[in-house]
Amino acid sequence: MSAGPAEPAPPPGPAGPADPAPPSGPRERVRVTAPKPGEPLATAAGHPGLERSDTATVYAASLIRSQLRLAIVCAAGFVVSLGMLWLVLALAPGLDGVVVAGAPVSWLLLAFGAYPAILAFAVIFIVASTRNEAGYRSLMNAGPSA
Amino acid sequence: MNPLLGYIAIAAVTIATALIGFFGLRISRTTQDFYVASRTVRPWWNASAIGGEYLSAASVLGIAGLILLQGSGGLWFPIGYTAGYLMLLLFVAAPLRRSGAYTIPDFTGARLESLAVRRITTLLVMLIGWFYIVPQLQGAALTIRITTGLPSWTGAVAVAVIVGLIVAAGGMRSITFVQAFQFWLKLTAIAVPVVFLLITVGGGGGPAVDPAVAFPAELGPASLDAYSTVSLVVALLLGTMGLPHVLVRFYTNPDGPAARRTTLIVLGLLSVFYVFPTIVGLLGRALAPELASAGEADALVLLLPGMVIGGPLGDVLTALVIAGAFGAFLSTSSGLVISLAGVISQEVAGGSVRGFRIAAIASSIVPLAVALVLEPGGLAGSVGLVFAFTASTLCPVLVLGIWWRGLTARGAIAGMLGGGLFCGTAILLGPTLAGAGGSPEWLLAALRQPAAWTVPLAFALTIVVSHLDRRRTPRGADRFIARLHVPEGTR
Secondary structure, eight states: OOSOTTSOOOOSSTTSTTOOOOSOSSOOOOOOOOOOTTSOOOOOTTOOOSOOOHHHHHHHHHHHHHHHHHHHHHHHHHHHHHHHHHHHHHHOGGGGGOEETTEEHHHHHHHHSHHHHHHHHHHHHHHHHHHHHHHHHHHHHHOSOO | OOHHHHHHHHHHHHHHHHHHHHHHHHHHHHSSOHHHHHHHSOHHHHHHHHHHHHOOHIIIIIHHHHHHHHGGGGGHHHHHHHHHHHHHHHHTHHHHHHHTOSSHHHHHHHHHTOHHHHHHHHHHHHHHHHHHHHHHHHHHHHHHHHHHOOOHHHHHHHHHHHHHHHHHHTTTSSOHHHHHHHHHHHHHHHHHHHHHHHHHHHTTOSOOOOHHHHSOGGGSGGGSOHHHHHHHHHHHHHHGGGOHHHHHHHTTSSSHHHHHHHHHHHHHHHHHHHHHHHHHHHHHHHHOGGGOSTTTGGGHHHHHHHHHTOHHHHHHHHHHHHHHHHHHHHHHHHHHHHHHHHHHHHHHSTTOHHHHHHHHHHHHHHHHHHHHHSOOOOHHHHHHHHHHHHHHHHHHHHHHHHHOTTOOHHHHHHHHHHHHHHHHHHHHHHHHHHHHOOSOHHHHHHHHSTHHHHHHHHHHHHHHHHHHTGGGOOTTHHHHHHHHHSOTTOO
């Protein structure tokens, strides 16, 4: 953000922030600024153009559905595992009496038990969503012959 | 406590921040352009910077204070702060990066093709940002009072002035290195004292403590109120994705998969970080129960090393925590002031440098005024309410905007205003009713932790109004949404 929104915005276009060109030739300073209200947004590097065939639209819709399903499954899985942790703590009040390193096990489980689940679901999501995108890519590369 | 320690620590961290900002700025000005430079920023640096900006006074001081004050209820805060990034990863990280939006108003305005939506989002972002800065300034006030003995207001004024000046001068424009440095400073500042505390206590240096007294079952995890806990978790899980200073950081990722990788590293960094304030909170229950009062509990992290260890080592560790805490106020506030100044200047001043500077000063003065007028509440609790407000206003429009083509401008406005109205009223009305007495306990609980009902309400309003208004679905919606999800490099 070194060239923050304080700079005047450049005209949108190929020289804008979406330009994926590697740093070559004379180093010229390109200002990156937020688009002005109403201006179209710049896209990420190497992003597809907007003209799309019908087949591509169908593939994209199916990709979005599978990504949404994946996100919901991961979120639900995490919330359920958090709920299970709580349920165990609520149903086993005896854990309050078991002391490890000076503190009750029930407190320690709540203090440190949730983070492995957070990281596990994050990894699962990243692997699966990358696979969904790879599937889409191979479908598109195979060509819309169907 | 020796006031000199406080002065030295605070001066050191301020100077280090200004220096790194200054040199970072020079590097980014004279070498490559910003965008290419940002591509060379590895996900590790980027993730550290996100962590540096995210870990605020609530994380560094507030969590330990809340565990000391409320028992195991405080343990849910770090879980929620971390899991909020999981939700951000699942629902918004990669699509938001691909949208090319720099701020949240950019995204909502472009997605819904509506200037009104853009304006309302801007207003909400300003409100959220200001109320997120307030607890930072209150944390600074507390730190100054405890460590130097000066009156509280000097701390809030100092941070607001430093941040306002640095940002307006352009010396610390959210530069990745500064924020990344702040993360590792904060981690060191709390991890090193905790290690020494554990060694001292484990070696028999601490007093003998009965676990049943320090960790009573009635404050234990089994005794927590179900509604309040669920509501808090909803607020923290869904509030993170709408924070103004978070989205800007994702813009420095080159593409969607990099945004996901960065988020995973952030989750790892946060999981490691939160172990330490949690340990301080648990140790505080055993070793410093006398600090468990509303005004003092948040100072636990600052006071515990000196109380338990003492001597020159205790002094050094105390100076280290003071530096870490002050770093937290500076980094979070400046991250917020930068994103707010960007949004405001773009909206009203056409993005001029002068406009940015004025907006930066305004963005530090308004929260300062609020912080000086408001009675300081618990740090973690105040930040928790900001999360509830964000989850009730910006979360629905972001999530539905990314995943549901049927969202319309009117639906988005109805959800944002409705959610904001209900959540804001609950936050303002709650303390008044509780003070007046005579209100039923369920009503007070619902107002104290409103997210469990205001977030579903905001989602429902957005969906129902969009559905009634379905003839006005933005024409470009399908194309826009496809662009958010289709991987880079395909056609």
